[in-house]
Amino acid sequence: VEPVPRPFGRSDVATGEVGLWRYSASMPWLAPNAQVRLGETVTPLVRTECLGAPCLLKLDYLLPTGSFKDRGVAIMISGFRQHAVRDVIEDSSGNAGASVAAYAAAAGMTCTIYAPSAALPAKLSQIRAYGARLMRVPGTRDDVSSAVLVGAKTSVYASHNHQAAFLAGVATLGFELWEQLGHVAPDSVAVPAGYGSLVLGLRLAFEELRLAGEIERAPMILAVQTEAYPSLAQAWEASAHDVKTSGGAPTIADGIACRLPLRGRSVLASLRATNGLAMAVAESEVRDALRNLAHAGFYPEPTGAVSAAGFSRLARMGLLKPGGQHVVVLSGSGLKAGSAIAEILGATEEAET
């Protein structure tokens, strides 16, 4: 289901609210008394030059469960509560699973999460801590998507990649950026792209702002993948209108290790509509971006640093407007990937005393 864009302007903002609930008017189908809240703040937007050029880091990893998924899941689970859903099922590389588990717990729903056996331990621990049932599936992220369909026959399938409410929630990222910049759209927004929900959510938000006359055009949306899972980048390179299954090499960006984005066609169309692009960066570029971020005091998970790697490359190539407002979305917390990050960055000097 694709959400239909409706005009959304500054008079629609619920100024007494914090975080994503400021934009409830963009989701008029959601009853206020159904809202499930876990403390969604306006996430920080911090200026830095640590990526080789001036940009604005959007720290969405500081949402309640440690990833941007909370935006979509808060709205999706609220919608389920409104419809008296008691039991949800979800597939995820980990972040969406943790988020669904948390919001389902808060809403008093039982919850089952299908996740890859190879998902990061911290993500699996988190899912279990919230009291969800965890089903570990050997194989790729795509295998998990297949496995969940069997389980989903008896339960509400909460996939963030199938639910329009999820995208409406992710769209709050776009509204929030626009408000933080003083009711102006940034020039570009770089995001990590697996299934591409950040692309679709941002596209929706900026289209709604445009329809309300708040902005003239959407920012360039930059969808960044790794060379290990490059389906969107390959389609973009080929000027194709749909994606093909692609990839499977080892990657440090576990959160976007998917071979076939379910909504690839829509994602590509959104990139074209915003004068954006899809691209694939090397593992070494992700590592460098992660190190540069951490050495400036920021701590995304490796997947979250993929957007930073894309921004760095485009800035270096002179493809981004100098002096423009360029946003880099850091989508998940480094605290979910401690030992992986330690391995990636290598041991620094250490001594037993």
Next chain:
Amino acid sequence: VEPVPRPFGRSDVATGEVGLWRYSASMPWLAPNAQVRLGETVTPLVRTECLGAPCLLKLDYLLPTGSFKDRGVAIMISGFRQHAVRDVIEDSSGNAGASVAAYAAAAGMTCTIYAPSAALPAKLSQIRAYGARLMRVPGTRDDVSSAVLVGAKTSVYASHNHQAAFLAGVATLGFELWEQLGHVAPDSVAVPAGYGSLVLGLRLAFEELRLAGEIERAPMILAVQTEAYPSLAQAWEASAHDVKTSGGAPTIADGIACRLPLRGRSVLASLRATNGLAMAVAESEVRDALRNLAHAGFYPEPTGAVSAAGFSRLARMGLLKPGGQHVVVLSGSGLKAGSAIAEILGATEEAET
């Protein structure tokens, strides 16, 4: 050095700022151009009944590095920058170390962190990721405090437990609670207490609000320890004015595993002044509180759940004003303690498909 309370009222709030920088006027010695920022938000204050009675959870684990320490460290490192400090050294059970490492990185300072060998792996990985030099010390938190003094001879000792600027930063927690409650002090605030910096910071904030005529009295400050490290609780029980070295048993609350709080005398005086108390909870109470929080969608580290265990016990005993505003501070992120939490809560149903 003890900070001297000065009046701080609503006209002193920098309303155009976010997070702890709203209260810069309470730190007039800090030059605005020295501020080191990593995206400090107003942390959420969320109503829940998951602890057996209505309370307000203060999610300080959503600060930039995942713990409340960022409040104090942001101010302390900003102060160091103002004085052109280039190199800092700190001892920590992990959270303060990660915070100092991050803010030092952001300020371009070199940084050495002394931490217990047994600190949680995620905390050590985080410290190293920011580029700090990590010195692991066998033994207790107190042994780390001793070891750092040797290293500190050649470098600025950034201990949050020695620096007045750190406490002034922690005090922003009190100001923030007061603003979030509509310029009213809560009735009580429960905090985990190791060295007691949360107690001292809150006491400072509410005293400054009282001096400005904003509130009549400070909330009861409830300092919660575990039976494994009960120095403050024992002194309180004995009506003593100073603490004695105590404890050493295994505990899941690694962040407050210290035998002798350096400022124990001040902490006890602060508790008396606010009509508060110190208490020690059992490991099983911490575990229950952690489970109750997680099953409601909240994810503190075990140390962060100690305050919740204390609140639960006091509420059950009828010692907290019914219908009052009772705040429970969750001080550190569960994402720093994934495998420990999984062990503590036990495996829930799990299956390979």
